[in-house]
Amino acid sequence: MATFNLNINGQKHQVDVDPSTPTLWVLRDHLNLLGTKFGCGIAQCGACTIHLDGVAIRSCMTPISVVEDGAITTIEGLSKDGDHPVQKAWLEHDVPQCGYCQAGQMMSAAALLKNTPNPSDTDIDDAMSGNICRCGTYVRIKQAIKTASKL
Amino acid sequence: MTKIQTQFNRRSFIKISAAAGGGMLIGFNWLAGCTPGTKPEEMVAVPNEWFDINGYIKIGDTGMVTLYSPNPEIGQNVMTSMPMIVAEELDVDWKNVVVEQAPLNTGLYQNQFAGGSLSIRLSWNALRMAGATGRRMLLEAAAKEWNLQVSDLTASQGVIKEKNGERSITYGEIAGKAVGIEVPEEVDLKDPKDFKLIGTSIKNVEGKKIVTGKPLFGIDYQREGMQLAMIEHPPAFGMKVKSFNEEEIKNMAGVNDAFIIDTTIKEPTWSDVNAFPQLIAIVGDSTWQLMQAKKALKADWEVVGELESSETHAKRLDKALINGEVEEARNDGNVAVAFKKAAKVIERTYSSPFMAHNTMEPMNFFANVTADSAELVGPTQTPEALEGSVAKLLNMPLEKVTVNMTRIGGGFGRRLYVHFGLEAAAISRKIGGPVKLLYTREDDMSQGTYRPIYRSTYKAGLDENNNLVAFSVKGAGLPGGPVFPNRFPAGAVENYSAEKIKAATNISTGAWRAPRSHFTAGAEQAFLDEVAELAGKDPIDFRLELFDRAIKDPVGEKYEYEADRYAGVLKLVKEKSNWGEKKPGVFRGVAAYFCHFSYVAEVIDMVMENGQPVVQKVWCAADCGIVVNPDAAKNMIQGGVVDGIGHAMYSQLTFENGAPDQLNFDSYQLMRHSQAPKEIEVFFVENEIAPTGLGEPGLPPASGALANALYKATGKRHYHQPFTSNQPIVG
Ligand code: FES
Ligand code: FES
Numbered sequence: 001m002a003t004f005n006l007n008i009n010g011q012k013h014q015v016d017v018d019p020s021t022p023t024l025w026v027l028r029d030h031l032n033l034l035g036t037k038f039g040c041g042i043a044q045c046g047a048c049t050i051h052l053d054g055v056a057i058r059s060c061m062t063p064i065s066v067v068e069d070g071a072i073t074t075i076e077g078l079s080k081d082g083d084h085p086v087q088k089a090w091l092e093h094d095v096p097q098c099g100y101c102q103a104g105q106m107m108s109a110a111a112l113l114k115n116t117p118n119p120s121d122t123d124i125d126d127a128m129s130g131n132i133c134r135c136g137t138y139v140r141i142k143q144a145i146k147t148a149s150k151l
Numbered sequence: 152m153t154k155i156q157t158q159f160n161r162r163s164f165i166k167i168s169a170a171a172g173g174g175m176l177i178g179f180n181w182l183a184g185c186t187p188g189t190k191p192e193e194m195v196a197v198p199n200e201w202f203d204i205n206g207y208i209k210i211g212d213t214g215m216v217t218l219y220s221p222n223p224e225i226g227q228n229v230m231t232s233m234p235m236i237v238a239e240e241l242d243v244d245w246k247n248v249v250v251e252q253a254p255l256n257t258g259l260y261q262n263q264f265a266g267g268s269l270s271i272r273l274s275w276n277a278l279r280m281a282g283a284t285g286r287r288m289l290l291e292a293a294a295k296e297w298n299l300q301v302s303d304l305t306a307s308q309g310v311i312k313e314k315n316g317e318r319s320i321t322y323g324e325i326a327g328k329a330v331g332i333e334v335p336e337e338v339d340l341k342d343p344k345d346f347k348l349i350g351t352s353i354k355n356v357e358g359k360k361i362v363t364g365k366p367l368f369g370i371d372y373q374r375e376g377m378q379l380a381m382i383e384h385p386p387a388f389g390m391k392v393k394s395f396n397e398e399e400i401k402n403m404a405g406v407n408d409a410f411i412i413d414t415t416i417k418e419p420t421w422s423d424v425n426a427f428p429q430l431i432a433i434v435g436d437s438t439w440q441l442m443q444a445k446k447a448l449k450a451d452w453e454v455v456g457e458l459e460s461s462e463t464h465a466k467r468l469d470k471a472l473i474n475g476e477v478e479e480a481r482n483d484g485n486v487a488v489a490f491k492k493a494a495k496v497i498e499r500t501y502s503s504p505f506m507a508h509n510t511m512e513p514m515n516f517f518a519n520v521t522a523d524s525a526e527l528v529g530p531t532q533t534p535e536a537l538e539g540s541v542a543k544l545l546n547m548p549l550e551k552v553t554v555n556m557t558r559i560g561g562g563f564g565r566r567l568y569v570h571f572g573l574e575a576a577a578i579s580r581k582i583g584g585p586v587k588l589l590y591t592r593e594d595d596m597s598q599g600t601y602r603p604i605y606r607s608t609y610k611a612g613l614d615e616n617n618n619l620v621a622f623s624v625k626g627a628g629l630p631g632g633p634v635f636p637n638r639f640p641a642g643a644v645e646n647y648s649a650e651k652i653k654a655a656t657n658i659s660t661g662a663w664r665a666p667r668s669h670f671t672a673g674a675e676q677a678f679l680d681e682v683a684e685l686a687g688k689d690p691i692d693f694r695l696e697l698f699d700r701a702i703k704d705p706v707g708e709k710y711e712y713e714a715d716r717y718a719g720v721l722k723l724v725k726e727k728s729n730w731g732e733k734k735p736g737v738f739r740g741v742a743a744y745f746c747h748f749s750y751v752a753e754v755i756d757m758v759m760e761n762g763q764p765v766v767q768k769v770w771c772a773a774d775c776g777i778v779v780n781p782d783a784a785k786n787m788i789q790g791g792v793v794d795g796i797g798h799a800m801y802s803q804l805t806f807e808n809g810a811p812d813q814l815n816f817d818s819y820q821l822m823r824h825s826q827a828p829k830e831i832e833v834f835f836v837e838n839e840i841a842p843t844g845l846g847e848p849g850l851p852p853a854s855g856a857l858a859n860a861l862y863k864a865t866g867k868r869h870y871h872q873p874f875t876s877n878q879p880i881v882g
Contacts, residue, residue, distance in 0.1 A: 017437075017439075018404070018439070018440070020439075021437075021439045022439060025437060025438045025439040028438070029379070029436075029437045029438050029439070030437070032373070034364070034366040034370075034371040034373075035363070035364020035365070035366070036364070037368075037370070037511075037512070037560075038370065038438075038513065038589075039511050039512075039513070039592065039816075040592045040815050040816050041442075041591060041592060041815075042592075042815055042816070042817060044815060044816035044817050045511065045592075045816050047511060074364065075362075075363065075364030076363070076364045078363075078364075082359060082362060082363040087362040087363065090358075090362045091354065091358050091359065091362060094352075094354050094355055094358060094782055094783065094786065096226075096355060096357075096358060096361045096362070097226035097227070097228070097786060097787070097790055098224075098225055098226030098510070098511065098512070098558075098559060098560050098561045098562075099226065099355075099357065099361035099367070099558065099560070100368060100510075100511040100512045100560030100561060101511045101560075102361055102362065103361075103364045106362060121829070124824065125824050125825035126825075128824040128825075129823045129824045129825045130823075131823075131824065132511065132816060132821050132823060133511070133793075134509055134510060134511045134561050134563070134794075134821060135226050135511075135561060135790045135794075136789065136790035136791070136792070136793025136794045136797070136822070136827075137786070137789075137790060137793075138793055138822075138823075138824050138827035138828075139789055139793070139827060139828060139829075139830060139831050140786065140789070141824070142824070142827075142829075
């Protein structure tokens with residue numbers, strides 16, 4: 001066990017966990033931030049995507065010891081009122097089916113748009129192919145990313 | 152207007168009316184209701200008092216309306232579309248509607264399950280009746296208030312008005328007086344032509360919560376004092392747990408307890424499918440510590456059955472197709488003679504492997520079992536079945552078991568099976584407190600309940616004029632065959648035979664989105680493409696000829712589809728896709744299928760990019776009767792197309808020594824963004840037929856249209872799924 005001082009969604013948190021604990025489980029089990037989802041645990045599905053200093057990472061494979069010095073953003077902190085362009089576009093296109101993968105999809109999309117404000121289809125495919133949607137909302141996600149890029 | 156008898160539901164309506172004010176449905180507000188994307192300021196004020204009108208409707212004194220959505224929400228969007236149907240007949244302004252998930256309550260609701268694309272189809276009348284009954288009671292209350300007849304009043308958008316007068320009153324103002332009104336014996340339903348809400352695109356009522364990461368799912372459920380649990384089941388089918396290093400595990404950091412549970416129940420039903428009733432359970436405070444404990448497990452697994460491999464399965468299917476046990480068959484005319492006389496005969500065999508459901512939310516469930524009660528909360532497609540099985544497991548009367556549904560991170564049939572709920576209950580009983588059980592992806596992917604493995608052989612005979620005169624299909628599966636003997640082309644071919652054949656396996660299987668249809672549609676529609684080619688006919692015209700025969704001069708006593716609706720979707724997709732138009736570099740495949748009472752035809756446009764086939768566009772035409780929520784309905788069809796193409800292309804489970812080789816998404820491939828169709832356009836046939844299923848019918852034709860487009864693009868026919876495995880042309 002070790003103590004970690006974290007900066008999550010602009011707020012300071014302190015947790016006492018094993019240093020190998022993946023950030024995903026610190027968020028979910030220790031900080032009650034449940035928006036970040038568990039899908040595979042091996043960085044293959046993207047459900048657990050969060051931002052570390054603005055970069056999309058898979059929190060299920062990122063030990064808490066690695067993120068201590070960085071600024072973490074989760075879906076809960078993507079915007080204050082749920083009005084990040086990606087969130088607005090997701091609603092406009094009524095993207096979610098079951099919705100389980102969508103927090104991860106949106107976090108990947110938001111990170112993409114930050115660096116590539118006008119992504120091409122290939123940019124989108126490259127940035128998003130680590131995020132699985134079993135419900136098959138890919139076409140709408142792509143449309144929503146394009147809409148978000150104009151908001 | 153249609154008159155409809157309410158008797159069927161009278162008992163339950165009366166029950167809830169009597170309980171009005173008593174808050175029969177209150178108590179499941181751990182997730183507050185959700186507003187359909189309305190900005191709070193546009194909505195009427197939060198009521199001081201609520202009035203229960205019936206099991207589906209609660210009206211507040213300000214006019215805010217709460218509608219209860221009875222069925223599990225697995226992504227098929229019933230939480231929006233079911234209340235829409237109530238709201239339509241109740242005639243309220245959707246912007247003042249709040250939706251809440253109803254608990255399992257067999258006294259109030261019927262068919263509270265999510266499966267077989269049945270939610271809307273089975274509840275269409277009940278939902279309309281609930282709304283219409285509420286509207287009628289409000290009207291009667293207003294009539295009484297003003298000393299008028301109901302026929303003197305109109306009700307629309309939550310306001311009741313006098314026809315020949317100035318007076319008006321809102322539902323919110325009169326709701327309190329409607330509570331005592333006797334439930335009408337007969338109510339008027341709207342003429343579909345007068346629908347205001349049904350047929351418009353309403354956004355997902357939980358959309359805002361989903362995009363802001365609110366805790367909606369079973370995995371997110373929390374309870375004061377709750378512990379966490381994980382399980383370890385035997386690594387292979389045919390194995391059973393004997394013992395494990397219990398003391399060592401119990402001593403690990405964060406582990407509170409570890410033991411073996413047994414979830415065997417008496418008289419199991421179909422939803423109790425489970426290859427591993429005995430498993431190791433570990434209880435603790437944090438998921439990561441439990442995962443570490445799982446890794447440290449040293450278990451003694453006993454071999455109690457055959458350890459099957461993919462080779463075993465292939466041999467069994469070979470044998471089954473030669474002399475397996477026929478479960479169901481149909482014979483029209485004499486195929487043997489007809490094949491002999493035929494000018495051209497073609498025979499092809501198709502196959503598809505075992506597949507996992509892989510809902511993105513892994514299995515989980517919350518349970519709190521005490522000496523005389525059991526409370527379960529979580530993602531289940533069959534709350535009623537779970538309630539029954541838990542009652543059996545705990546030897547408790549049914550009334551002592553409650554089941555509440557959370558939003559569900561994918562169903563696809565996986566959560567029709569209730570074992571994970573039972574496991575949570577067994578663990579909670581053992582530890583004597585509330586617990587949330589969570590599976591890892593590996594636990595889930597190796598647990599079973601898989602889509603069965605299938606192989607079918609199709610044979611067709613053409614006469615010298617290239618008419619289809621003989622058709623036969625023999626289809627085998629482990630543990631059951633994929634064939635629907637009375638579906639198309641039954642009824643359309645003079646000499647026809649179909650055999651559905653079963654063979655044994657100890658791999659546990661279950662329903663998987665569009666059971667059997669997902670495979671049979673692809674095989675049959677790819678085969679018909681080849682037959683049409685052999686006949687020198689356009690694939691759509693060839694099918695239309697067959698439907699024509701089924702309409703004008705049907706063969707045999709019955710067949711299970713409406714040929715004109717089947718033909719209808721083909722004609723619609725033909726028109727919308729400009730079928731027949733040649734676009735250089737664009738290769739097209741078509742398929743159509745009927746299942747779950749709905750008809751879907753699809754055309755796939757494929758292009759070659761850097762030597763790889765890419766699905767550029769998919770055109771879909773669907774006939775599912777009245778479309779309740781068109782944009783959401785399109786979403787369902789689009790998802791089905793992606794699912795159908797993705798699984799046909801990439802997914803499979805193989806076995807060695809009883810264990811699946813694929814345990815997670817590094818080896819089990821699901822379609823990803825870059826592989827998905829670039830565009831999917833969906834069109835609906837417009838009619839006033841009562842709505843039928845949509846969750847599944849979009850999927851089956853996709854693999855057929857894919858195979859047919861792949862042939863045009865590459866010159867190769869693909870018979871065995873996943874198409875990428877024997878011919879690595881994609882990905
Ligand atoms: S849970 Fe982290 S990528 Fe799947
Ligand atoms: S919306 Fe269900 S997994 Fe993506």
